[in-house]
Amino acid sequence: MSMSVIRSLRRGGAGAGFGGMSAGRIRAVFRKELRDFRRNRFIVGTMAVVPLVFMVLPTVELLTMPAGLPTSALDTRIGLAMLYLLIVPAMVPAAISAYSVIGERDQGTLEPVLTTPIRAEEFLVGKALAALLPTLFISYTMFGVFLGCAELFAQPAVATAALRGPQLLAQLLFTPLVAGWSIWVVIAISARVSDVRVAQQLGTLASLPPLAVSSLMSFNVIHPTLRLAVTLAAVLLVVDSLGWRAVAAVFDRERLITGSRALR
Amino acid sequence: MSSTPALVVEGLTKHFGGRTAFSEASFTVEPGEVFGFLGPNGAGKTSTVRTLGTLIAPTAGSAVVAGLPLTPANGVGIRRRISVMPESPGLYLRLTVAENLEFFAGLHELPGARDRIERALRAVNLSDRAGDPCRALSKGLRQRVGLARALLNDPTVLFLDEPTSGLDPVAAREVHDLIADLRGRGVTIFLTTHRLAEAERLCDRVAIMNTTLRTIGRPDELRERLFRKSLEVRTRAPLADPDRVFGALDGVESWQLDGSGAYVLAVSDPDSAAPAAVRALVAADADVLSLSQSQHSLEDVYLRLIESDPEVSAA
Ligand SMILES: Nc1ncnc2c1ncn2[C@@H]1O[C@H](COP(=O)(O)OP(=O)(O)O)[C@@H](O)[C@H]1O
Ligand SMILES: [Mg+2]
Numbered sequence: 001m002s003m004s005v006i007r008s009l010r011r012g013g014a015g016a017g018f019g020g021m022s023a024g025r026i027r028a029v030f031r032k033e034l035r036d037f038r039r040n041r042f043i044v045g046t047m048a049v050v051p052l053v054f055m056v057l058p059t060v061e062l063l064t065m066p067a068g069l070p071t072s073a074l075d076t077r078i079g080l081a082m083l084y085l086l087i088v089p090a091m092v093p094a095a096i097s098a099y100s101v102i103g104e105r106d107q108g109t110l111e112p113v114l115t116t117p118i119r120a121e122e123f124l125v126g127k128a129l130a131a132l133l134p135t136l137f138i139s140y141t142m143f144g145v146f147l148g149c150a151e152l153f154a155q156p157a158v159a160t161a162a163l164r165g166p167q168l169l170a171q172l173l174f175t176p177l178v179a180g181w182s183i184w185v186v187i188a189i190s191a192r193v194s195d196v197r198v199a200q201q202l203g204t205l206a207s208l209p210p211l212a213v214s215s216l217m218s219f220n221v222i223h224p225t226l227r228l229a230v231t232l233a234a235v236l237l238v239v240d241s242l243g244w245r246a247v248a249a250v251f252d253r254e255r256l257i258t259g260s261r262a263l264r
Numbered sequence: 265m266s267s268t269p270a271l272v273v274e275g276l277t278k279h280f281g282g283r284t285a286f287s288e289a290s291f292t293v294e295p296g297e298v299f300g301f302l303g304p305n306g307a308g309k310t311s312t313v314r315t316l317g318t319l320i321a322p323t324a325g326s327a328v329v330a331g332l333p334l335t336p337a338n339g340v341g342i343r344r345r346i347s348v349m350p351e352s353p354g355l356y357l358r359l360t361v362a363e364n365l366e367f368f369a370g371l372h373e374l375p376g377a378r379d380r381i382e383r384a385l386r387a388v389n390l391s392d393r394a395g396d397p398c399r400a401l402s403k404g405l406r407q408r409v410g411l412a413r414a415l416l417n418d419p420t421v422l423f424l425d426e427p428t429s430g431l432d433p434v435a436a437r438e439v440h441d442l443i444a445d446l447r448g449r450g451v452t453i454f455l456t457t458h459r460l461a462e463a464e465r466l467c468d469r470v471a472i473m474n475t476t477l478r479t480i481g482r483p484d485e486l487r488e489r490l491f492r493k494s495l496e497v498r499t500r501a502p503l504a505d506p507d508r509v510f511g512a513l514d515g516v517e518s519w520q521l522d523g524s525g526a527y528v529l530a531v532s533d534p535d536s537a538a539p540a541a542v543r544a545l546v547a548a549d550a551d552v553l554s555l556s557q558s559q560h561s562l563e564d565v566y567l568r569l570i571e572s573d574p575e576v577s578a579a
Contacts, residue, residue: 035358112368112410113371253320254320
């Protein structure tokens, strides 16, 4: 299956996205979403508050680490701080994506959209990209600020431990992988539940499993080997790149249009 | 008109679980026609539009929409050629009017989107509101944005589901005028409504339905077909022997005295029966106060049809 995605990715020229999808329609959804987010107080608030909250703790932790810690203890505490930073790419897109389908249905916009030539896959990919982009922007900015603080204000030994190459790379890679998981799982939830609040609650829960695995590593319950990290990354990559197929499969036009009698 | 019909519907049926939304609907809509789908709440109008608009799958029957058979594989192709304006316009309230239209132009991948948006806004007289957020618009204006959105792709068939429901009379009148404009420009429109006057005013042909299709025809045709023509005669005093006056008249099939004291004559052709009736009345020395052709409104037809038993009216 993943081969076919790769093949269709290669095939995709101008106008055609992967799987024969239309890049133009995906772009239309993407742009509409970003415009809508910018004027949605809940989403703007989430994007501002969640990162702040989850920034403060690891940064304070980092700055208060004493110089004389043994290397292993230092690594664990820095790992924990970085894990904390991964909560943002898990939770921010979950909050956004909870609205993706059920929100459109509730406001009555799903019906006109589904009578245009757009296909479920295109609609979903556009939504996913629109949730991914601001998430990456926020997460990387946070990470940059965190590293800047380490460089400028932390004990030199702590800064050195925080700024190690493999660790940075892992953080950079896991940010989109974790976000992708949240986005697809929560969009799937949003396409199946009948209430936005249920989508939000289930979505928050569903965004946690990748974090749970990482935290087991951080707490040394599972040993954080390279092989384990690569395996986790591979699993997430598969979920992220095939998520649109799974979600498109549970996206039932008729059910979405007629499921609720309270269309307004 | 040699072109293929805009809609061909045969035996189309939709059940929701055990509930029948509409059943055995068959009709054809020609290009350029404004076809009215008239019925009370719950008659199955919205379900029919959704079925023909590829949102829900029919339980039975078949249809050809804008030249393409209604099958799942043709969904995208059909949607490229049609537009549906649902009962509630479904606008993104945080986006401006122009941004809403831009989004839908993008979904249709329309070339020259900017021009099309301007044209669509001009068509609904909203050019000056392009930059307004939809949240700030009244219900009537939102409906007009919905109409502009439906015009963007120059649809082969435009479905309008109760376009004036919930609008005040002025706003409803404006939407009526816009639809009349579109009709003048040859746009094929499938219009559902529960308002008789709307159907009569806007539509070339009207289908009256209540779960099943009761009848189809031009508004004037329906009136003629469903009510026998009659003459109403009022005299100063009751006739001594009305049977002798009316019984032998050519073209008068039967007569009866109605509750108000008028004689109602069932006739095949009022134009030839009326002079004969007057001559007979004069010969019988009756003081005629008035003689008129009775007028039935479409409303009479409508109420009779939707109330009647489907088995009976199907016959
Ligand atoms: N999603 C649904 N589930 C069950 N019954 C439905 C559903 N949608 C419509 N119906 C039923 O189908 C019938 C027709 O409804 P509808 O098409 O909305 O009528 P109209 O638009 O003419 O008011 C009604 O009896 C309605 O209760
Ligand atoms: Mg309806």
